[in-house]
Amino acid sequence: MSEVLGQFLKALRAADVRVSSAEGIDAGAVFQNIGLADRELLKMALGQTLAKTLEDKAKYADCFEQFFHSADLRRLQRDESTPEAQAEPDLGGGDGMGPSGSGGEEGATLQGLLETGDRAQLQLAIANAARAAKINQIRLFTQRGIYSRRMLEHMGLEALEQTLHQLQKTGAEDDVTRLRARLGELREEILATVERQILLLTANAGTRLREEILHEMPLARAEQSDFRIMQLLVRKLAKRLVSLHSRRRKIAQRGQLDVRRTLRRNIEFDGLLFDVVWKQRKIDRPKVVAVCDVSGSVANVARFLLLFLYSVTEVLPAVRAFVFSARLAEVTDLFATLKVEDAVATTLRQHGWGSTDYGRALEELSALTLSEIDHRTTVLILGDARSNYGDPGHQHLRRIQERARRVIWLNPEPRSFWNMGDSEMQRLGAACDRVESCRSLRHLERIVSELLRYSR
Amino acid sequence: MKNPLDTMPDAVRQALVTIQEGFESTGYLCSDAIATSVFLATRLDKPVLIEGPPGVGKTELARATATWLGKPLIRLQCYEGLDESKALYEWKYGKQLLYTQVLKDKLGDLMVGAQGLRESIARLHEFDDTFFNPEFLEPRPLLKALWEPGGAVLLIDEIDKADQEFEAFLLEMLQDYQISIPEIGTVKAHVPPICFLTSNNTRELGDALKRRCLHLHIPYPDTALECRIIERRVPELNASLRRQLVAFVQSLRGLDLKKSPAISETIDWARTLVLMHAEMLDHELVRATLNVLLKFQDDIALVDTELFTLIHAAEKSA
Numbered sequence: 001m002s003e004v005l006g007q008f009l010k011a012l013r014a015a016d017v018r019v020s021s022a023e024g025i026d027a028g029a030v031f032q033n034i035g036l037a038d039r040e041l042l043k044m045a046l047g048q049t050l051a052k053t054l055e056d057k058a059k060y061a062d063c064f065e066q067f068f069h070s071a072d073l074r075r076l077q078r079d080e081s082t083p084e085a086q087a088e089p090d091l092g093g094g095d096g097m098g099p100s101g102s103g104g105e106e107g108a109t110l111q112g113l114l115e116t117g118d119r120a121q122l123q124l125a126i127a128n129a130a131r132a133a134k135i136n137q138i139r140l141f142t143q144r145g146i147y148s149r150r151m152l153e154h155m156g157l158e159a160l161e162q163t164l165h166q167l168q169k170t171g172a173e174d175d176v177t178r179l180r181a182r183l184g185e186l187r188e189e190i191l192a193t194v195e196r197q198i199l200l201l202t203a204n205a206g207t208r209l210r211e212e213i214l215h216e217m218p219l220a221r222a223e224q225s226d227f228r229i230m231q232l233l234v235r236k237l238a239k240r241l242v243s244l245h246s247r248r249r250k251i252a253q254r255g256q257l258d259v260r261r262t263l264r265r266n267i268e269f270d271g272l273l274f275d276v277v278w279k280q281r282k283i284d285r286p287k288v289v290a291v292c293d294v295s296g297s298v299a300n301v302a303r304f305l306l307l308f309l310y311s312v313t314e315v316l317p318a319v320r321a322f323v324f325s326a327r328l329a330e331v332t333d334l335f336a337t338l339k340v341e342d343a344v345a346t347t348l349r350q351h352g353w354g355s356t357d358y359g360r361a362l363e364e365l366s367a368l369t370l371s372e373i374d375h376r377t378t379v380l381i382l383g384d385a386r387s388n389y390g391d392p393g394h395q396h397l398r399r400i401q402e403r404a405r406r407v408i409w410l411n412p413e414p415r416s417f418w419n420m421g422d423s424e425m426q427r428l429g430a431a432c433d434r435v436e437s438c439r440s441l442r443h444l445e446r447i448v449s450e451l452l453r454y455s456r
Numbered sequence: 457m458k459n460p461l462d463t464m465p466d467a468v469r470q471a472l473v474t475i476q477e478g479f480e481s482t483g484y485l486c487s488d489a490i491a492t493s494v495f496l497a498t499r500l501d502k503p504v505l506i507e508g509p510p511g512v513g514k515t516e517l518a519r520a521t522a523t524w525l526g527k528p529l530i531r532l533q534c535y536e537g538l539d540e541s542k543a544l545y546e547w548k549y550g551k552q553l554l555y556t557q558v559l560k561d562k563l564g565d566l567m568v569g570a571q572g573l574r575e576s577i578a579r580l581h582e583f584d585d586t587f588f589n590p591e592f593l594e595p596r597p598l599l600k601a602l603w604e605p606g607g608a609v610l611l612i613d614e615i616d617k618a619d620q621e622f623e624a625f626l627l628e629m630l631q632d633y634q635i636s637i638p639e640i641g642t643v644k645a646h647v648p649p650i651c652f653l654t655s656n657n658t659r660e661l662g663d664a665l666k667r668r669c670l671h672l673h674i675p676y677p678d679t680a681l682e683c684r685i686i687e688r689r690v691p692e693l694n695a696s697l698r699r700q701l702v703a704f705v706q707s708l709r710g711l712d713l714k715k716s717p718a719i720s721e722t723i724d725w726a727r728t729l730v731l732m733h734a735e736m737l738d739h740e741l742v743r744a745t746l747n748v749l750l751k752f753q754d755d756i757a758l759v760d761t762e763l764f765t766l767i768h769a770a771e772k773s774a
Contacts, residue, residue: 018663020663020667022667022668023667026500026502026670029499029500030496030500033468033496033499033500034465034468035465035468037465038465038468038469040488041465041468041469041472041488041492044488044489044492045492045496048489048492048493048496048504048670048671048672049496049670049671051671052505052666052667052669052671053671054507054673057673
């Protein structure tokens, strides 16, 4: 039982369901209480102990279907009830349930199995062979040939071949063709078993690898097809940052006794400590004004910048989001109402792909928001600072910077490209508190977490 | 060879049917999944974390379990800022103060003949420390549930509304059914209470909490179950209208609404229709009573435009 369960847990983990060992133990208890015979019941009960979110439940359901075939369940159960089968899996069909093989002679068993055509026996033999061939270690699709071969050998292929050879010599042609046909079927079945195993164990290995790579990959090189995964990653990142942030706020609420202020406040009560004051750390709830360049020069990263901008508006409580190519436009409401894909697509359609005019955009930005910008506001600009040799508008940016808490410029180009050609990073960067090259999700993560940092 | 495991599921099924019938007698109809979770909760002594959209009967499940088992239901409603003095226990400060007063008065009698400070303190130590005594404890829901001699059903409602710290504080309680009171020690339940936690998913719960619980997701009920629930709760409604009504509500849940109607709303609507003496779903009637079912003006506007097709489809499928 425990072995089956262990395998199942492994398969679940491979499918990206997070299962702790404590939950594994619970699942064992469920097995004890419910048994294997009622499949639906088992599925429900295990689902409640192992999968604890809706997504996990869906993955779990798939995994369960793949792992426990209806036929398999009966077999597993029989397997459990016959200790001999456990102790000596090599016996193949010899588990005492039916006509056992003649004295454990494996070739004879395989031949016998093929001739009697007992499905249950055959399934059991396959399962045992799979176990012996350590099929749970299979990792790559290209390995399936080796593993199916190993399983066949374990079931006594060699002996069978010899028998076949002898039969051919003696001229029993009918027997030979019949056996060969059966063997062919067996091969197919084994191959199917192996492939199922691959699917179970490696279903998510690919995605996980991809996620790792995407995390480090420059945004500009990410492909359209990765947008979906990227979106999930950014969402994950945003979520993590939010939870970090909320925890920090709680620390501030608790505080310690502020002796000095308590004494001072209680002078009027004759020094009796009546009104207690707690030390509190104030949390900076940053107001953010975020501006994103969506012009032609950043075309290949605009989608991802917008994706990030969208996530920022989700994570932080007070964000005004703007985009510009030639003219500035506010997209705060758009982001608030639309889902991320639609929001990004709409923004690009309405405002994207124009030629950049930093001077004008920054002028409009200062006209629109300057009255709102105060010592708590962070201004975040995503753009490559390429102004088509026009006025970069750094004087407007400087006016903003004078009032704002800080101005952060994130440039999707690597530092070595800055100030080449029409890039105005030198002049614009001078009017910023921080300038960062932001080329991958790692960078984004670091910067957002900085935005959320609390002040003392 | 007869396998003992073969007969087990039958026994389990039997237990599930018992649970379902027991719930039905209290007026709560439940699916197999819900019955399984109650079965497992009693068997494995584990708390159940119930998630699902609002109004599908999460809280009701705890109430039904309590009624069915004849145990008291102890409810702890969570909210932001809930702390242990409100959830677990509080000292009866007033009584403690009185106790010290009494002690002060009696102190003279106690100290008769004591020579010097050292001896007095030694005398004082001979007395039990009754200042921190369970008698001065004011039990709050969690402690009450542990103290209940015959076991209780503990409902921790909307755990997602409480702070993360409170969640961590619950862990000891949920795992071992015991809690630590620094001044006294640990209090352990004689009979572990059956715990239900509900969450509306306004925030992601911690892994540690989830790990200790069975997880039950109650979705909106399917047509058959919802029909039975309405039949049970609003028996005055005639059968054909009931089918139409349920089909209509089910189709609403397929739409992209801000807030889909839950069972509680279906029941309210059914009651409304009974009051209006409706014989069948007609266009005007539905339009007039839609606000019972939908709680957002946007949703009502959206459904209003498709009302005709929806009603038609409901009539057809019923």
